[in-house]
Amino acid sequence: MALRRHATVTHPARRTGIPVSALRCRRKFLRFFPKGFRDEKYYHWERGYKWRAFEHWSQSLDHTTFRMLLREDKFSEIAARAIRIESRTNLLFSFEKMAIRDAVKSLAGARLFAEGLFDFLHGPGEIESKFERWCETVAMLPRRQTRVLTWPLVTVFGFIAQPDRHIFLKPNVTRIAAIEYGFDFQYQSRPSMEIYDSLLEFARVVRHDLRDLQPQDMIDLQSFLWVQGSDEYEE
Numbered sequence: 001m002a003l004r005r006h007a008t009v010t011h012p013a014r015r016t017g018i019p020v021s022a023l024r025c026r027r028k029f030l031r032f033f034p035k036g037f038r039d040e041k042y043y044h045w046e047r048g049y050k051w052r053a054f055e056h057w058s059q060s061l062d063h064t065t066f067r068m069l070l071r072e073d074k075f076s077e078i079a080a081r082a083i084r085i086e087s088r089t090n091l092l093f094s095f096e097k098m099a100i101r102d103a104v105k106s107l108a109g110a111r112l113f114a115e116g117l118f119d120f121l122h123g124p125g126e127i128e129s130k131f132e133r134w135c136e137t138v139a140m141l142p143r144r145q146t147r148v149l150t151w152p153l154v155t156v157f158g159f160i161a162q163p164d165r166h167i168f169l170k171p172n173v174t175r176i177a178a179i180e181y182g183f184d185f186q187y188q189s190r191p192s193m194e195i196y197d198s199l200l201e202f203a204r205v206v207r208h209d210l211r212d213l214q215p216q217d218m219i220d221l222q223s224f225l226w227v228q229g230s231d232e233y234e235e
Contacts, residue, residue, distance in 0.1 A: 018209050021182035025228050026210065032233060036213040037220045046223035049089055053160045054219075056085045061161070063122050070118055078114040079104035082157055091156050091168060095146050103141035103148050112141060121161055128193045135191045154191040159218060167203050167218040176229035178202060
């Protein structure tokens with residue numbers, strides 16, 4: 001199977017049409033959800049709870065509220081709100097949820113998390129530098145038993161807060177999805193902008209290939225990849 005690498009040049013596949021592997025993934029998605037991203041079952045199974053998490057974030061940790069809480073040194077409150085919103089989803093495994101809760105129990109951990117997350121979501125600069133700083137911040141969070149610097153923990157809060165620009169990475173599922181789709185996802189276990197950029201390029205390719213189905217945001221793209229790689233959707 002020919003794999004598509006992420007690059008700034010035009011893929012040969014772009015000129016000759018969508019590859020067979022990508023069409024096969026599309027057909028699989030539509031077998032489960034015949035109306036695509038507008039399918040009622042799709043909303044109930046995939047999109048709905050992720051969109052509700054975004055709505056909760058917009059209500060309790062929007063830019064203005066987040067900044068106000070920071071100025072009042074309410075770091076533990078910020079961490080508690082972020083974790084509470086994520087806890088209503090099934091995006092993280094239970095041990096990952098425990099790891100981030102443990103990491104922000106101390107005031108020092110909560111402050112590091114709150115200030116680092118605000119910089120990642122709302123700070124100045126390009127996404128490349130902000131993502132690298134966020135990875136460095138997560139790496140410095142206190143650790144008890146389970147490590148905190150993992151792809152799901154690094155990407156979950158950006159995905160919930162800003163699904164128009166950030167995507168969530170479940171490594172095993174995404175790697176399987178990339179193989180099935182025929183995209184050369186440049187994966188490494190340690191989070192970095194280089195790998196995240198490869199994931200974002202994968203999302204851009206999928207968005208282009210599915211443009212007639214009109215995916216709205218990264219929630220739709222991540223859900224599509226989940227269908228391809230998760231054993232929940234075995235045929």
